[in-house]
Amino acid sequence: xxxxxxxxxxxxxxxxxxxxxxxxxxxxxxxxxxxxxxxxxxxxxxxxxxxxxxxxxxxxxxxxxxxxxxxxxxxxxxxxxxxxxxxxxxxxxxxxxxxxxxxxxxxxxxxxxxxxxxxxxxxxxxxxxxxxxxxxxxxxxxxxxxxxxxxxxxxxxxxxxxxxxxxxxxxxxxxxxxxxxxxxxxxxxxxxxxxxxxxxxxxxxxxxxxxxxxxxxxxxxxxxxxxxxxxxxxxxxxxxxxxxxxxxxxxxxxxxxxxxxxxxxxxxxxxxxxxxxxxxxxxxxxxxxxxxxxxxxxxxxxxxxxxxxxxxxxxxxxxxxxxxxxxxxxxxxxxxxxxxxxxxxxxxxxxxxxxxxxxxxxxxxxxxxxxxxxxxxxxxxxxxxxxxxxxxxxxxxxxxxxxxxxxxxxxxxxxxxxxxxxxxxxxxxxxxxxxxxxxxxxxxxxxxxxxxxxxxxxxxxxxxxxxxxxxx
Numbered sequence: 001x002x003x004x005x006x007x008x009x010x011x012x013x014x015x016x017x018x019x020x021x022x023x024x025x026x027x028x029x030x031x032x033x034x035x036x037x038x039x040x041x042x043x044x045x046x047x048x049x050x051x052x053x054x055x056x057x058x059x060x061x062x063x064x065x066x067x068x069x070x071x072x073x074x075x076x077x078x079x080x081x082x083x084x085x086x087x088x089x090x091x092x093x094x095x096x097x098x099x100x101x102x103x104x105x106x107x108x109x110x111x112x113x114x115x116x117x118x119x120x121x122x123x124x125x126x127x128x129x130x131x132x133x134x135x136x137x138x139x140x141x142x143x144x145x146x147x148x149x150x151x152x153x154x155x156x157x158x159x160x161x162x163x164x165x166x167x168x169x170x171x172x173x174x175x176x177x178x179x180x181x182x183x184x185x186x187x188x189x190x191x192x193x194x195x196x197x198x199x200x201x202x203x204x205x206x207x208x209x210x211x212x213x214x215x216x217x218x219x220x221x222x223x224x225x226x227x228x229x230x231x232x233x234x235x236x237x238x239x240x241x242x243x244x245x246x247x248x249x250x251x252x253x254x255x256x257x258x259x260x261x262x263x264x265x266x267x268x269x270x271x272x273x274x275x276x277x278x279x280x281x282x283x284x285x286x287x288x289x290x291x292x293x294x295x296x297x298x299x300x301x302x303x304x305x306x307x308x309x310x311x312x313x314x315x316x317x318x319x320x321x322x323x324x325x326x327x328x329x330x331x332x333x334x335x336x337x338x339x340x341x342x343x344x345x346x347x348x349x350x351x352x353x354x355x356x357x358x359x360x361x362x363x364x365x366x367x368x369x370x371x372x373x374x375x376x377x378x379x380x381x382x383x384x385x386x387x388x389x390x391x392x393x394x395x396x397x398x399x400x401x402x403x404x405x406x407x408x409x410x411x412x413x414x415x416x417x418x419x420x421x422x423x424x425x426x427x428x429x430x431x432x433x434x435x436x437x438x439x440x441x442x443x444x445x446x447x448x449x450x451x452x453x454x455x456x457x458x459x460x461x462x463x464x465x466x467x468x469x470x471x472x
Contacts (some may be wrong), residue, residue, distance in 0.1 A: 027275025039160035045455050047338035048415045049408045050463040053377050056339045057467040060307075063098050067305050070101045072336050074109075074310045076322070077359045080384070082109070084117030085446055086343075090451025090460075091309035097461065099306025102126060103166045105335060107145040107297045107312075108157070114147070114226070120300065121162055126155030132314055133328070143296035144331035146314035146322065150294045156283040159298065167278035168409050172299035174334050176327065181293045183261040183285040184273045197387065199248040207238045212265060218244045259285055269334035270299075278302065296331055312334050318347045319361040322368075329372040337376050340369055345383030346442065349396035355403045358396075362404070364410060372396040378413040380404055384452070387428045387441035414463075423456055 045052070059071045073094075087338045095101070109116025112130035131138070133146045142148045161167060175181045203214060211222045213233050222234070228243045235240070264271045273282075286293055301308060314321065322328050332340075342365065348358050366378060382401035386394045401419035408415045423431060430439050436448035444452065 007102065017450050044417065044420050045459050046416075047379065047459045047463045048417070050414050050466070052412055052414050052465060053332045053339065053379065055375070055461065056377050057464050058099055059089045059338055060464060061468060061471070063305050063307075067099075067448055069305055069373045070308055071303070071306075071338050072104075073339045073341065074105070074312065074332070074335050074337045075343065076311045077353060078317045078347055079313065079443065080346065080449070081311055081343055082315055083115055083244045083313070083449070084119070084311045085449035087309060087313075087454045088117065088119070089278040089450045090457050091307075091311075093297055093454065093457040094307045094460075095311060097307075099117075099304055100165060100302065101304055101306035101308045102168055102170075102299075102301040104301070104308040105144070105297055105299050105312060106311035107147065107157070108295070109147075111157075112147050112149050114300040114315065115121065116417060119162060119166060121413050122157060123160075124155055124157040126138055126153040126157075127263065132316070133325050134314065134318075136314045137324060139295050139328060141296075141338055142325045143176060143327040144312065144334070145295075145297040146312060146317060146325075146328065148296070150292060152292050154286050155284075155293070156286075157295075158281060159284065159300075160281040161300065164280060166300070167280045167302070168300040169276070169278055169303045170274045170299075170301040172272045172273055172301070172334060173264075173281075173402045174270050174296040174298065174331050175285070176294050176296065178266070178268070178270060179290070180264065180266065180271055181287050181290045182271070182295070184264060185198050185259040185261055185285055186275070186281070187260075197250060199246050199250045201240045201244040201246060203244050205236050205238050205240050205242060205453065209236065209238070210234070211236060214242065214244070218246065220245060259283060261285060269331070295385070298328075299335065308335075310337075314346075316347055317344070318351070319344050319358075319365040323361065323364050326368075329368045332369065339377045339379060340373070341379045341381065342366070342369075343381045343383070345397055345400045346386060349383065349386070349394050349400065350388075350395065350442075355396070355399040359401050359403050359407065366411065366413065379416060380408070380413050381456070382419040384444065385424060385427050385431070388446035390439075391394050393425050393428065416456060416458075416459055418452065421459075422452070 016087050056071060059069060063069050063071065075081060075090070081087055103119050106120040107116065107126070108122030110126045111122055111124055128151045129142045130147050131142060131144045131148045140148045140150070159171070171184065173182050201218065203218070211225055215222045215225055224245050225242060228245045262273055264273055266272070284295070344362065344365070345358065348361070369376065369378065382404050383397040386397060387404060388394055397419060401417060405415050405417060428437060431448065432441065436444055438445055
């Protein structure tokens with residue numbers, strides 16, 4: 001595969017002058033309505049150095065043969081991952097194969113005013129502030145989600161999987177330094193309050209009635225009748241009605257909904273709540289002992305055996321952005337990862353970062369991941385093909401792909417060469433004609449990301465089946 005990338009050296013010289021004029025494009029996923037061609041450009045769809053994944057494959061084999069256990073896969077990246085289109089397709093395929101152990105990591109992107117996955121619905125009655133890891137640290141605690149979500153208001157946040165198949169037994173709540181910032185409730189209780197109010201009689205005015213006669217009849221005064229009905233004078237008209245205040249009191253019931261907090265447990269990485277009965281909705285509430293609230297994400301798990309495929313992505317993010325927030329790596333332990341998939345490089349390329357500098361940042365990221373999770377397996381995907389200014393082939397990602405493949409053995413990670421799978425340096429326009437690209441020629445269409453997810457899963461399962469063949 002490395003030899004197949006040899007043509008990149010020539011291309012790097014060919015496009016050097018063009019790249020000197022390139023500006024950074026938007027990094028947020030936008031979907032286009034494109035006619036889809038049935039032909040897809042794909043080649044060499046394999047995972048190389050896959051033996052480093054054997055411990056993950058062994059756990060998958062135990063699930064397959066014994067029907068017990070969870071495998072946690074964490075996919076980390078940029079805008080290609082934040083929308084959860086690529087990762088959503090992988091999650092669906094792997095859970096069909098090994099079982100649905102839950103939605104996994106979820107974050108209220110809508111409350112942070114950005115795009116995100118569709119699997120879980122979040123709603124809140126409070127306004128929330130946000131800060132992405134792409135910005136320099138300012139004291140805001142940016143953790144596992146890569147986006148800080150904070151408020152000082154009292155609030156309730158509803159969390160609800162959109163598909164009933166994703167009902168969950170456990171919710172993990174991830175906060176800075178594992179502080180107990182939140183309470184949880186599964187439902188609200190209706191409380192009925194009793195009070196009294198004056199009894200009011202309605203009198204229909206007849207011909208010949210006068211306020212003085214009506215007041216005498218009901219034992220009240222003209223002024224009280226006028227006040228109750230907003231009258232400025234004593235003129236009344238037959239056929240109309242009057243409210244007549246009385247000295248009597250009647251009981252009145254007032255209904256009020258109140259959340260009933262549940263007992264939370266806590267371990268070294270998160271606070272959590274477990275229910276033997278699967279839940280379709282839960283509420284996060286403000287812990288009254290706190291003054292500020294910062295949510296770094298939640299994890300929804302089922303008791304079922306199977307795969308949890310966690311997706312974490314930040315629009316515009318690079319390895320260096322994750323690297324500058326140590327809390328990210330510390331909180332990563334809460335997901336108990338067996339495998340971490342890393343998909344970063346597009347934004348580095350738009351900064352015109354050299355391949356050597358890119359690898360320094362990537363290797364620093366990998367080292368930090370391993371420091372927090374010593375036994376985790378790592379799989380790196382090369383960045384996909386893209387264009388600068390919708391015109392010039394992105395030779396930087398071509399060079400990144402080559403470097404990642406060259407260093408995989410020395411650094412001890414597996415590689416999935418998405419750059420080659422999608423056709424390589426000159427593939428973008430052909431992929432666009434087939435409906436796989438977004439209009440910015442950097443991101444992919446919904447079908448393009450789905451296709452990538454399908455191809456990743458195919459390569460992953462082929463590597464797993466090879467493991468099973470050679471297991472004995």
